[in-house]
Amino acid sequence: MGETQADQPTPENTSGGSGGGDADEPIPFMQQVLDNPFLLLFLGITVPTVFYVIWGVMEVVAIPVAS
Amino acid sequence: MSIFPPAQRIWWKEPIERSEILWVTIALVWCLVLFFMMPYWHLYGDQNLANEAYKIKPEVFAERTEAMAEKYTVREEGDTGIPVVHPPAGSDIYMLARLWEWWPVLELEKNQSYRLHLSSLDWQHGFSLLPENINIQVHPDYEMVITITPNKSGEFTVVCNEFCGIGHHTMTGKIHVVDK
Amino acid sequence: MSSSADFRICPDTGFKIHLPADKLIKWNAVTAVVFLLIGGLFGIGVAMTRWPAVHLLPADMFYMALTAHGFDVLLVWCIFFEIAILYFASSILLGCRLATPKLAWLGYWLMLIGAVITNIAVLRGDSSVMFTSYVPMMAAPDFYLGIILFAVGALVGCFVFFGTLVIAKREKTYEGSVPLVTFGATVAAIIAVFTIATGAVILIPTMLWSMGAIAHIDTVMYKVVWWAMGHSSQQINVAAHIAVWYALAAILFGAKPLSEKVSRTAFLLYILFLQLASAHHLLVEPGLSSEYKVFNTSYALYLAVLGSMIHGLTVPGAVEAAQRKKGYTKGMFEWLRKAPWGNPAFSGFALSIVLFGFLGGISGVMMGTEQLNIIIHNTIYVPGHFHATVVTGTTLAFMALAYWLVPVLWQKELVLPGLAKWQPYLFGIGMGLAATFMMGAGTLGVPRRHWDINFADAAIGYDFSGAAHLMMGLNGVAALMGGIGGAIFILNMVGTILWGKPKTKAAEAEPAPVAPVGGAATVSSYGNAGTLAVPGTFTLAMVFLVAFILYFFVNWKYLAGVWPIS
Numbered sequence: 001m002g003e004t005q006a007d008q009p010t011p012e013n014t015s016g017g018s019g020g021g022d023a024d025e026p027i028p029f030m031q032q033v034l035d036n037p038f039l040l041l042f043l044g045i046t047v048p049t050v051f052y053v054i055w056g057v058m059e060v061v062a063i064p065v066a067s
Numbered sequence: 068m069s070i071f072p073p074a075q076r077i078w079w080k081e082p083i084e085r086s087e088i089l090w091v092t093i094a095l096v097w098c099l100v101l102f103f104m105m106p107y108w109h110l111y112g113d114q115n116l117a118n119e120a121y122k123i124k125p126e127v128f129a130e131r132t133e134a135m136a137e138k139y140t141v142r143e144e145g146d147t148g149i150p151v152v153h154p155p156a157g158s159d160i161y162m163l164a165r166l167w168e169w170w171p172v173l174e175l176e177k178n179q180s181y182r183l184h185l186s187s188l189d190w191q192h193g194f195s196l197l198p199e200n201i202n203i204q205v206h207p208d209y210e211m212v213i214t215i216t217p218n219k220s221g222e223f224t225v226v227c228n229e230f231c232g233i234g235h236h237t238m239t240g241k242i243h244v245v246d247k
Numbered sequence: 248m249s250s251s252a253d254f255r256i257c258p259d260t261g262f263k264i265h266l267p268a269d270k271l272i273k274w275n276a277v278t279a280v281v282f283l284l285i286g287g288l289f290g291i292g293v294a295m296t297r298w299p300a301v302h303l304l305p306a307d308m309f310y311m312a313l314t315a316h317g318f319d320v321l322l323v324w325c326i327f328f329e330i331a332i333l334y335f336a337s338s339i340l341l342g343c344r345l346a347t348p349k350l351a352w353l354g355y356w357l358m359l360i361g362a363v364i365t366n367i368a369v370l371r372g373d374s375s376v377m378f379t380s381y382v383p384m385m386a387a388p389d390f391y392l393g394i395i396l397f398a399v400g401a402l403v404g405c406f407v408f409f410g411t412l413v414i415a416k417r418e419k420t421y422e423g424s425v426p427l428v429t430f431g432a433t434v435a436a437i438i439a440v441f442t443i444a445t446g447a448v449i450l451i452p453t454m455l456w457s458m459g460a461i462a463h464i465d466t467v468m469y470k471v472v473w474w475a476m477g478h479s480s481q482q483i484n485v486a487a488h489i490a491v492w493y494a495l496a497a498i499l500f501g502a503k504p505l506s507e508k509v510s511r512t513a514f515l516l517y518i519l520f521l522q523l524a525s526a527h528h529l530l531v532e533p534g535l536s537s538e539y540k541v542f543n544t545s546y547a548l549y550l551a552v553l554g555s556m557i558h559g560l561t562v563p564g565a566v567e568a569a570q571r572k573k574g575y576t577k578g579m580f581e582w583l584r585k586a587p588w589g590n591p592a593f594s595g596f597a598l599s600i601v602l603f604g605f606l607g608g609i610s611g612v613m614m615g616t617e618q619l620n621i622i623i624h625n626t627i628y629v630p631g632h633f634h635a636t637v638v639t640g641t642t643l644a645f646m647a648l649a650y651w652l653v654p655v656l657w658q659k660e661l662v663l664p665g666l667a668k669w670q671p672y673l674f675g676i677g678m679g680l681a682a683t684f685m686m687g688a689g690t691l692g693v694p695r696r697h698w699d700i701n702f703a704d705a706a707i708g709y710d711f712s713g714a715a716h717l718m719m720g721l722n723g724v725a726a727l728m729g730g731i732g733g734a735i736f737i738l739n740m741v742g743t744i745l746w747g748k749p750k751t752k753a754a755e756a757e758p759a760p761v762a763p764v765g766g767a768a769t770v771s772s773y774g775n776a777g778t779l780a781v782p783g784t785f786t787l788a789m790v791f792l793v794a795f796i797l798y799f800f801v802n803w804k805y806l807a808g809v810w811p812i813s
Contacts, residue, residue, distance in 0.1 A: 023076070031079035034511050035424050037412050037433050040518050044437035045444070048475070048522035052543050053445065056471040056526070056535065063467075063534040066121035066128075066210060068497035069427040069504055069565075070340055076423050078507040086785045087505055087560065094556040097792065098549035101799070105541045105617045108803070113811040114618055120533035147706045168706065191381050191466060193625040193694070197709055199809045200692045202624035204532045206466045207383065211533035216811040224709040228625035228694035230377050232384065233307055236698040237705040 116203075119212040125188040128210055132161035132184075136171045144172055144241075151243070159184060159212075162225070162240065164192035164205045166232060169225045169240025176247045177220045186210035193229030196242065204229060217244040253344065258750070259655045267348035268338035272331045273656060274355060275404075276649070277744065279327035282362065283642070284737050286319030291730045294681070297627075298723030299701060299716055306698045310375040313696060315366060317378030321637065322480060323362045323397065328645050329435060329487045330354070330404040335652075336432035336490065337411035343420040346410030350403055357400030365393030377696060379477065382453060382464045391454035395447060398476075402443045405436045427504050427511065428497070431490025434514045438483045441522055446476035467534055478525040484637060485555070486517055488599065488644040492562045495596040495644075498651055499587070502569035505561050505781070513561070516554035520546040527615035531624045537617065544615045552612055559604050560788045564781040571781075579783045591667045595647025598675035603640030606682055607632060609795050619802050622809065625696075628689025635682035638729070643675050646736050653740055659747030663739045670739070674732025680725035688718035690805070 033039060075081065109115050140150040151172045154160045156179035163170050165188040175181060185194055187207040194203040203211060217223075225240035254263045292312040295303035304312060338345040345351060367389070368374040374386035412433070415421060425433070449472040455461045493510070496502035504510045526543030529535055546552055570582030587593045610632040614623045623629065654661055661667055693700055693715050700719070702708040 025077060027077060028079040030512075031077065031424070034430070034515060037409060037437075040433065040515075041409070041437050041440060044434075044518040044522075045441050047519050048441055048479075048525075051547075052523050052525055053472060053475055055539055056529070056543075057468060059535050059539055060465065060467045060471060063120055063122050063209065066123040068501060069493035070497045071426050072421050072423045073427075073507045075507075078424065081506055081508055083506050083509060084780065086780050086782070087509055087564070090560045090785065090788055091509070091553070091557060093792065094553050097556075097795070098553045101552070101612060101616070102541075102545050102548045104799075104803070105537075105545070108618050109537065112618065112803075112807065113813075114621060114806050114809060115813055116531065116537075116618075116621070117813050118534070118536055145706055149706070190384050195625065195692065195694055196810075197692045200622045200626065200690075201809055201812065202531060202621060202626065204624065206533055208465075209467060209533040214813045218810055224707065226692075226694055226697075226709060228697065229381070230310065230384075230696040233310070235310075235696070236306065236700075237702070239702060239705045239707040239709060241707050 116211075116213060121210050121212075122208060123186060123210045125186070125207055128161070128184070128186040129163060129188055132163045132170070135159075135161050140171070141174065154181065157181065162194075163188055164194070164227070164238075165189055167227070167234035167238035169194070169227070169238065172241045172243070174243040174245060175215075175217050177217055177244050179247070180214055180216045182212055183215050184210050184212050190231045191229050192227045192231055192238070195226045195228040197224045197226055199223065202228060217242075220244045220246050257655065258658065262339055263342045265338050265344045267351075268334050268345035269656065271345065271348065271351050271355065272334050272339075275327050275331035275334070276652075277740075278355075278359060279324050279331065279645075280649075280737055280740050282319050282323040282327060283733065285366075286316055286321075286324055287730060287733045287737075289313075289316035289319060291726065292316075294723050294726035294730075296698065298720050300720055301723060302699070307372065307375070309698050310377075310696075311369060311372060314375045314377050315369045318365060318369070318394070319362075320642075321378060321633075322394070323358075325484050325487075325637070325641060325645075326397075326401050326439075326480070327358060329439070329483060330358070330401065332487055332491065332648075333404060333408040333432050333436055334411075336426075336429045337408050337415065340426050340429050341411070341415035341421050343411065343415040343418055346407050346414050348407075351407045354400040354403030354407065357403065358397050359400075361393045361396030361398070361400060363393070364389050364396065368393060379473065380453070381473075382456070382466055382469045385457050388454050388457045391450050391457060395450050395454065398443045398446045398450075401439060405439050405443070408432070408436050424507075427507060428490050428494045430511055431486055431493060431514060434517050435483050435486035435490065437518055438479055438486055438522060442476050442479040442483060445472055445479070449473045449476065467532055470529060470532060471535075474525040474528040475522070478528060479522045481633070481637060482517070482521045482524075484641040485521070486514070488603070488641040489514075489558050489562070491644045491648045492558070492596060492600060493565070495592060495647055495651070496562060496565045496569070499590070499593050499596070500566050500569040502565040505564050505568060509557060510561050513554040513557035516550050520551040521554075523547055524551070524615060527620065530615075530617050530620035540617050544617060544620075549612075552608075555604075555608060556788075559600070559608075559791065560781075560784055562600060563787065564784040567781040567784045579786060582783060589668050590650075591671050592647045592650040594668075595643050595650065595671035595675070598671055598679075599640055599644040599647060602643070602675055602679045603636060604791055605794060606679055606686075607636030607640050609798050610635060610686060612795075613799055613802050616799075616802075619806055621812070622802070622806055623689065625694060626689035627685045627693045627695045627697075630695050631682045631685030631687075631689055634678055634685065638678045639675050639682065643671060643678075646674070647671065649736075649740060653743055654747070654750065657744055657747065658750045659743050660750055661739055662742035662747050663735070666735050667739055670732050670735045672732075674729050674736065677725050677728030677730070677732050681722050681729055684718045684722035684725060688715050688722065691715040691718070693719065 136152045139152045139154045141153045153174040159182045161184045185205045187205045192205045223242040227238035289312045295301050296309045374390035376386040523543040524546045567582045575582040
């Protein structure tokens with residue numbers, strides 16, 4: 001099922017990309033953002049709440065009364 | 068594979084294959100075309116909703132509709148004797164929705180414009196003008212005003228296409244368009 | 248920390264499976280299929296009634312069946328299956344224990360009890376308000392209560408999912424970023440939280456209004472908030488079925504994503520913008536500005552559509568790349584011709600992509616255009632569109648996954664493998680045709696949610712054209728075809744679980760295969776610099792684009808011919 005059979009995953013091996021000198025390279029900002037499910041949850045709730053729900057409700061509330 | 072974590076620790080810096088970049092660029096351009104068609108049509112197209120709407124009590128809307136009908140009824144139609152109303156070109160005209168009919172029948176003149184007010188006296192209804200296939204949602208407590216300019220003469224039927232209970236499929240109305 | 252005694256090793260894949268997660272996945276998936284059956288039966292009743300020559304159900308039963316059909320398939324079938332997917336994508340793919348299984352069971356029972364309560368309310372006859380339950384049309388309080396309980400249960404399931412992600416990270420059961428499939432499932436869960444929160448915000452007051460405790464609910468406000476739940480619930484489906492597509496590409500072909508960066512960014516566009524498009528249900532309502540409509544209905548400059556178009560290339564592209572690596576390099580499409588079309592997991596997967604894109608995606612973007620919606624709103628075009636998306640897209644993808652997952656999870660052989668080979672075609676083509684005929688009828692003005700287009704009981708009649716009647720008849724036939732396809736699937740699933748022959752014991756299970764962890768050296772072999780170009784997929788994508796462009800503009804032409812409105 002897998003491609004190459006590496007060793008069993010061991011919890012002690014925490015450094016992620018082992019091998020090569022890039023084990024110390026900092027993770028790019030966007031990758032960190034995408035790796036953070038709770039930040040994404042916050043964005044995924046806030047953006048539509050503001051632009052779709054709140055903006056929409058504000059417009060409905062502001063409908064003028066017929067003269 | 069997608070069911071395993073990415074092989075590289077830092078995948079954000081992977082180079083992207085050319086055809087993928089090309090597709091993303093083409094798709095983005097198409098997305099912008101899709102978007103700008105809407106404001107474009109507002110400027111150059113003939114079918115737009117002005118989004119003119121007001122809060123209005125059903126009794127008030129009914130009064131205004133009946134007032135128009137009283138002034139401009141020209142005859143009655145059908146088994147139910149529904150009034151056919153021929154308002155002056157350019158005027159404010161009314162059609163109300165109620166369980167289960169559109170009232171009254173309107174008679175309009177081809178190539179003339181009218182400010183059509185739509186509202187419901189009870190539940191939500193769907194104003195579907197056939198065979199034009201113009202569809203507007205009609206709410207109680209709110210009226211929508213749209214300026215319409217019938218560009219063909221003939222008989223047009225209003226079918227309710229918002230489910231409104233057991234009589235929903237019997238809810239119809241009519242607009243006649245006559246040559247001036 | 249759970250002991251290793253709580254896990255079993257999958258004989259086929261070697262994945263570690265947490266036993267409580269195993270049970271929860273199975274129960275959620277099976278319950279999902281039960282509601283697919285119930286909802287599907289109601290759907291057949293609806294289609295047979297809308298077929299004018301058959302006109303099966305009387306009016307009150309039709310509207311009742313339509314309400315039940317919408318709720319049972321659009322909400323209950325999809326979300327139960329998605330909860331199973333969430334637990335699979337977290338606990339199994341990350342190799343960790345599921346967070347708080349007891350809570351997950353609470354979620355399950357809330358969902359089941361809620362679904363039953365609402366079904367009973369509808370079948371009682373006093374809550375035929377359609378799945379949308381637009382005020383001031385009122386259902387009985389338990390109609391709303393059931394949906395609220397169902398939603399709370401699903402929310403609990405989402406929390407269990409997020410908790411499991413935390414556990415996997417803390418217990419370091421995987422390295423680096425989560426798999427792309429898990430990321431897609433995360434997107435689905437995020438949208439689900441928004442869906443459920445907005446659902447609660449609108450349905451709790453509506454239930455109280457139905458009980459007499461609140462005097463009035465504003466009708467336009469109701470629609471704004473309801474559709475935050477209503478359409479977003481379908482966006483959960485989109486994110487989930489795309490995650491399923493990536494999973495199937497990996498499972499069936501060993502396919503790797505063409506680019507983790509591109510696919511994940513496409514998912515990010517979903518997170519930010521997919522839910523805005525609920526506004527496409529409000530394009531012909533009184534009181535909302537064009538600015539609001541244009542910004543929201545377009546998913547913010549169509550950026551979420553960009554996300555979809557990206558997945559539309561990267562999913563088949565990954566398959567093509569994997570196939571080409573295996574040696575299928577003759578011409579542009581050998582990789583596709585030699586794909587396992589007899590394997591229902593593949594054929595369901597492939598049909599789902601094509602039908603969702605061409606039938607569902609294109610029609611959806613067209614309909615959601617501010618002005619084009621005028622010639623579409625509340626016609627039967629709308630259900631045509633969403634049968635293409637939710638049925639030939641989501642449901643068919645879920646079926647494809649089930650063909651692989653059920654035998655593996657239960658360790659049983661499919662009872663009807665011969666029928667299984669044909670089922671995705673029967674179901675996909677049948678429902679695809681049904682969707683197409685509904686869209687055709689809608690273009691001719693046929694209304695949705697309507698018992699009698701002959702207007703037999705109306706004071707004023709209307710004659711729909713022969714073509715419109717033909718479309719509705721053909722829709723009926725196609726729906727029967729799809730219904731038989733659905734029934735075969737359900738039969739196969741139930742039969743396999745209950746009576747399937749145990750799978751012959753595989754060779755001693757190897758430890759869970761781990762993705763190769765590499766450093767700089769792997770850039771050239773994993774990422775895109777070394778990935779083969781995907782000319783076949785690119786060509787298909789261009790065909791899709793041309794179809795999109797043509798269909799989009801033809802509808803502007805239709806619009807331009809109707810009465811000027813301003």
